[in-house]
Structures are given as C-alpha cells and as structure tokens.
Amino acid sequence: MPRNRRIALVDHPHVVIARGNNGDPVFFDERDYQAYLELVRELVREQLCVLYAWCLTKNAVRLVVAPRRIGLAQAVQRLHGSHARRINQRRGRTGHLFEGRFRSLIIPEVKLVEAVRWVHLWPVRDGRVRRAESWPWSSHRAYTARGDEWGDLVDAWRVLERYGATLPTAQRAFARFVEAGALDNDELPIEQVIAGVGGDRKFAESVLAEAGVVWRGRRRPALPTLARRVSLLMNVHVDDVTSAARQQDLVMARRLFATSAVRQAGRSVTEVADFLGRDKGQVSRLVQQGMSQMRTDEGFRTLLDAMRQRGAHAAPTAE
16 A cells, blocks of 8 residues: 655645654664764755754654755655664664664744653653753753754754843743653654644645645544544444543544544544543543554554554545
8 A cells, every 4th residue: 555645845834753663763872862963964065955943862853844955755764764774884783773664744934842842751751860961862951052063953042032221131931841741751742733744634634835836635523523433443332432431442442533534534633532521631632652563563553553454544645
C-alpha cells in the first residue's frame, strides 16, 4: 500500500519527531550528540532551515524547524542520513538507525511558543531531570542564558520577543512560562486537524490551498458510525462505549474508538472528547495508549486495521 504523502511547506514551522529503530539508541556518547548538532549547524548556516527548538535523548530527537530553500524531507534526510553514516562507521554497524519515516506536524505561527515549550520540557516530563535547564542536550539554555555553546542554532528571539522588550526580561518570563508546564503530561498541546497538520480547520484549509491540494477526500466517518463499528468488533453495546463504566473491555473499546477516530479518521481530540463526554486530556491519553499498544499488541493492531478496512480512513495528505 502506498504511503500517505507528507504535508510540508517551506517557511512554515514544523514539529519533527524521530526515534531510533526498534527503540535503539541514536546517540551513544557525548561525541555523537555534538556531531549531530554540528550537522544541524551546517543546515542553519547554509540557510536551509530555521531552527526554533531542539532536544536530543539517547534514542529520539524532537525539533521545531521551518525548512527554507529545500523541503522538510530533504533537510531531515540530509541531517539524519549523515548522522546514521557516521554512527554506522564508528560502531561497525549496518542498517537503519532511525525508525521508518520521521513524524512531522506543520503548525501555525501562533502555536510556535507552545511547541517550543513542549520540546524543552520533554526531559523533565520523562523524569530525566527536574528542571529543563539541567538537560544539556536541548535548546532551553539558548533561550534562558547567554553564552550557550549551541545558542547560534536557534532563532530564539522569534519566541522571546513575545515575553519582553529586552532580552533579560524576556528570558526570565519565558523561563517561568516553561516551568509552569513542568507537571503536565508529555502531550503536544496542538491538535492534529488532518494528518500532518495541526492547529484549526481554517489553518488546515490554508495549508492545503498553499500546497495546491484539491480536497477530494472521502467524507470522514461520523463518530456514531465509528462507535457502532467498535461495538461490533469488541462485542459490547454501543451505548456502553460512551458510558462511565470502567470494565476492562469497555476501556479497551474506548481506546480503539479514540485511536481510530483521531489517527485514522482525522477527527480532532475535541470532537472525540465531546462525543465520549470526557475531557481532552483523557482522550489524548487514550490515543497515546492506543498508539503504544499498536506497536506491541498484534491483537489491537488487527482491530485497528479492521476499523480502517471498514472505512475509518485517514484524511488525504500531500508532500
């Protein structure tokens, strides 16, 4: 089956997530982190991208980046291809370093601040450090202190200017803003409207228009229709899917429903939350759990595939 084409536009910010193949490391020591950042520096100096935020952990990468002059896929492939070749050569290994295609989400400019905070808080929310500035491999220090070694990688002022007229004032205010979200769940606070596009419907339509995509997609399945499909597959009563009951089979049914609705049918978290009578945080957790279970549980993956075959198709996307 052909892959969905990626929606990516030059000069628009994108959230990029890449993980190690099978969860394996993509960085093995300090030299690997530094070499990766030097590759990023080359892209920035050649004006092939504008970087707003980055964070590296042993087996994954998160970036907020706007491609320039070349497409997002080309920029990331150049970066990760060079990094993979170096790692393979150093460690005498072969094969893919990163897992499949990197994930990306094009976001509106007004959501840039939230995306940067999400990236900077990743090590805190993941339990690696207590404060964002304690993690050495992120751009947070470039936002909150002078003289950071990798400060030239990011266009920090594009974000900081919203927090004060002078750099010290803006840095302090931004640091408080980031710290205020430290105890929240590690969930990007930007809804995916259609596959690869975050924000709201108006922004998604403008992105499709700029990309030259004519909307010819199927009508998205109604949520009651998806609920009936889940009830048939899981052998539960359709009314119980939206009830407050917490039996194990009903929790699994809601997880299947939410994952199919958001990840396959292009429904927003807000729409699903309203239908289920739950808050958006609960629905986001259901989807996150469903995506995790899809990678490890063949039975759940089979159910999700059955939902897709019955018509829960993703919205069309474009490269």
